[in-house]
Amino acid sequence: MANLRLFCCLVVAFLGTGWGLYGQCSCSGSYYYYDGDEDGYAANWQSADRSLAYTDHIDSGCGQGHSGNVIYTCGSPPRYYTSNSREDCDDNDRSVQRDETWYYDSDGDGVGGSQRQTSCGSPGSGLVTSSGDCNDNDASVQSERTFYQDNDGDGVGIRVTARLLGISPTTLIARKKRIAAEIKEPVLVKGKTYEVDELRTFIKKKEG
Numbered sequence: 001m002a003n004l005r006l007f008c009c010l011v012v013a014f015l016g017t018g019w020g021l022y023g024q025c026s027c028s029g030s031y032y033y034y035d036g037d038e039d040g041y042a043a044n045w046q047s048a049d050r051s052l053a054y055t056d057h058i059d060s061g062c063g064q065g066h067s068g069n070v071i072y073t074c075g076s077p078p079r080y081y082t083s084n085s086r087e088d089c090d091d092n093d094r095s096v097q098r099d100e101t102w103y104y105d106s107d108g109d110g111v112g113g114s115q116r117q118t119s120c121g122s123p124g125s126g127l128v129t130s131s132g133d134c135n136d137n138d139a140s141v142q143s144e145r146t147f148y149q150d151n152d153g154d155g156v157g158i159r160v161t162a163r164l165l166g167i168s169p170t171t172l173i174a175r176k177k178r179i180a181a182e183i184k185e186p187v188l189v190k191g192k193t194y195e196v197d198e199l200r201t202f203i204k205k206k207e208g
């Protein structure tokens, strides 16, 4: 009986090291990647051989296996390691993770034009991440606007006038045509002075 108890204790102690039968590690784990700035994105690790980290993990009795910036472990990863294998474009700056497209902003209005470059973090002043400036030489303009023809020169287009009057542009144009058709050519007498209204559609004889 004493020998049986000793045998059982040896088996438990053997398995407790993390090794099973045939020298095979019985625990499985995951890969973690070095993350120096702790932003959740890994430093460059592609050159590391992950299988070496796993082998090291086996050789160390299911401890943490290392290879380059990679760790294979069954337990919690140590500080500065993340499970995210997406590469950090700058592992010393936690404010950036991925390359971005930056646009030249010539007029300084915060919206870039069509010229661009790719950079991890700001490449310097004069470049912004927003784009679509239709005129990058005029800070008062960023996007295209709709302009309307102003036939009568009063500074108000057809659509605006129609909206102010509460009628459709089509109705407004029809009314303008009707009014224009009803205007009669004035009879002008030579030697008299006449005045023209601001719409240049009505002429009358000046008093006196």
Ligand SMILES: [Ca+2]
Binding pocket: 034, 035, 036, 037, 038, 039, 040, 041, 042, 043, 088, 090, 091
């Ligand atoms: Ca990082």
Ligand SMILES: [Ca+2]
Binding pocket: 037, 039, 041, 088, 089, 090, 091, 092, 093, 094, 095, 096, 097
């Ligand atoms: Ca970073």
Ligand SMILES: [Ca+2]
Binding pocket: 105, 106, 107, 108, 109, 110, 111, 112, 113, 133, 135, 136, 137
């Ligand atoms: Ca601009």
